[in-house]
Amino acid sequence: MSRFLRTAVLVLAALLFAVPLVSSGVFGFSLPTTGWTLDPLLGAVQNSQFRDQLLASLTLALLTTLAALALLIPTLLHLHLRLPQALPVAEALSVLPMVVPAVALVNGANLTFRATVPGFLTSMYSLVPFYVVLTLPLVYRSLDAGFRAIDLRTLVQASTSLGAGPIRTLLRVVLPNLRAAMLTASLLSVTLVLGEYALATLLLHNTYPVFLAQTGQDSPHAAAALAVLTLLGTWLLLSAFSLAGRRPRTGATT
Amino acid sequence: MSSALHDVRATTAVVARRVPNLTALKHLALAPYVLLLIVFLVVPLLANVWTAVHDSEGNWSSSAFQKVLEPQYLSSFRDTALLSATTAILGGILGLVLAWALTGDQVPRRLRDALLSFSGAASQFAGVPLAFAFIAALGTQGLVTTTVHDATGWQITDTMRLQDFWGLTLVYLYFQTPLMAILVLPAIAGLRREWLESAQSLGAGRARYLWDITLPITAPAVAGAVLLLFANAFSAYATAYAISGGGANLVAVMIGFFISGNVLLDESFAAALVTGMVLVVALALLGRWLLLRRTTRWMR
Known part of the structure; x- marks a missing residue:
């Protein structure tokens, strides 16, 4: 009985979740007069802004992810090895960005930086630190979980007693053991940045979601086609990390 | 020496x-x-x-906050809170049901795994693409709208337009429900089979077990998750903006409107709106934090 009910719930959920995706697929890849077609999609993709703004989003995603990893891995390493008593504070700080909605952050950024460093916000790259902050709650937690899952102290001591210096220990012992957590954190960061709309549009930077929003006003069929591809792409990216998490840990255990 | x-x-x-x-x-x-x-x-x-809290000359002033309390602006706070509460509670209930179905180990595995990974992704779907997917389904020329119209002659958009309260609620539920499921999954999976068996051997029925064991143990996690859903909906900007084209009477959309310079900018007023918004979100998340401290004690 319970098995039947659970299965029924899951089937119903799957059907309901599919409605907007299927609709947007059908709407995006067909025209009332011509039937199935790629024309709306191709029209949008051949727009030179599509390439530029997708590239901008990909660049921002890459830079944000690298910056977050470069900042958080040494910080977490230090916290876990030398300063475990400060871990709760660092964790509390990492969820702080959830309190400040994106539109609120934009207004604060305008007030702060237009007065002090006027040129800063006009550069697209000024989004990177804000994106690191916005993605911090999820990225910090997934990296921290990786650190908690390994016996860091023993690994570092073993590596040191075998004669490895700190850099060698970091590169050959610590990082390989954190591979799954780093991949999870990176995929989350990339997905969130690729989809971020509020900061980009309100700080007047042309990223992929801004292009998508613009397309929606000019050609709804193309927007629907891009929307379904974007949503399915997000699902693919994020399910890659559940696979990464499931794979048995390999690395410097030999 | x-x-x-x-x-x-x-x-x-x-x-x-x-x-x-x-x-x-x-x-x-x-x-x-x-x-x-x-x-x-x-x-x-x-x-x-x-x-x-300052006017344009830099003197202390509460006039910006007084303006926020004027009916036209207060109404957007009320509407946002109502939308957030509705989607948090409905999403909370649906998410619990989904999480319960996902924890069954006899359900078809492929279906469960697919929905599990989809829920993880869909909880992050909020934004422009989701808005367009819904417009393609339930907009004036949407697939569902035209199909229903051809079959029954009923135009859905006459009853429910996506930019109205229930339309936005429906769109928000698309990411609130999976988010709830993901959030409460650990708490539900943490319920031990032995607890049910012990309760039954002591003479408790299903309902008694649900009321006396399941509810007290999961309540803090569930309530905390609902509060996070509330904060999540209250902060959302992109989805509402893309659905309504900026016309929704929501705090985030209104702040975006002020920032983009569509109206003569009163810096103090925009800042007061933002401060009010942060206060609401902070209160919800503070409540969640207090509740979660209780949950983790049980789940260890």
Whole structure:
């Protein structure tokens, strides 16, 4: 009985979740007069802004992810090895960005930086630190979980007693053991940045979601086609990390 | 002899002085992390609050907040809170049902795995693409709308337009429900089979078990998750903006409207709106934090 009910719930959920995706697929890849077609999609993709703004989003995603990893891995390493008593504070700080909605952050950024460093916000790259902050709650937690899952102290001591210096220990012992957590954190960061709309549009930077929003006003069929591809792409990216998490840990255990 | 002793004392004093320096150095390694948060989160937030309580000449003033309390602006706070509460509660209930179905180990595995990974992704779907997917389904020329119209002659958009309250509710439920499921899954999976068996062997029925065991154990996690859903909906901007084209009477959309310079900008007023919004979200998340401290005690 319970098995039947659970299965029924899951089937119903799957059907309901599919409605907007299927609709947007059908709407995006067909025209009332011509039937199935790629024309709306191709029209949008051949727009030179599509390439530029997708590239901008990909660049921002890459830079944000690298910056977050470069900042958080040494910080977490230090916290876990030398300063475990400060871990709760660092964790509390990492969820702080959830309190400040994106539109609120934009207004604060305008007030702060237009007065002090006027040129800063006009550069697209000024989004990177804000994106690191916005993605911090999820990225910090997934990296921290990786650190908690390994016996860091023993690994570092073993590596040191075998004669490895700190850099060698970091590169050959610590990082390989954190591979799954780093991949999870990176995929989350990339997905969130690729989809971020509020900061980009309100700080007047042309990223992929801004292009998508613009397309929606000019050609709804193309927007629907891009929307379904974007949503399915997000699902693919994020399910890659559940696979990464499931794979048995390999690395410097030999 | 006395000079050697003096040397030892001097060295000890130096070492003793260095030890606190070392702890200070240990904390210094956190500087980049803390600095990032200060410069790109705390200072902008404080700049907002400062601007909200000062007028354009820099004198203390509460006029910006008084303006927020005027009916036309207060109504957007009320509408946002209503939308957030509705989607948090409905999404909370649906998400619980979904999470319950996902924890069954006899359901078809492929279906369960697919929905599990989909829920993880869909909880992050909020934004422009989701808005367009819904417009393609339930907009005036949407697939569902036209299909229903052809079959029954009923135009859905006459009853429910996507930019109206229930339309937005439906769209928000698309990410709120899976988010709820993901959030409560650990708490539901943490319910031990032995607890049910012990309860039954002591004579409790299903309902009694649900009421006396399941509810008290999962209540803090469930309530905390609902509060996060509320904060999530209250902060959402992109989805509502893309669905309504900026026409929705929601706080986030209104702030976006002020920032884009569509109206003569009153800095203090925009800052007061932002401060109000942050206060609401902060209260919800504070409640969640207090509740979660209770949950983790049980789940260890």
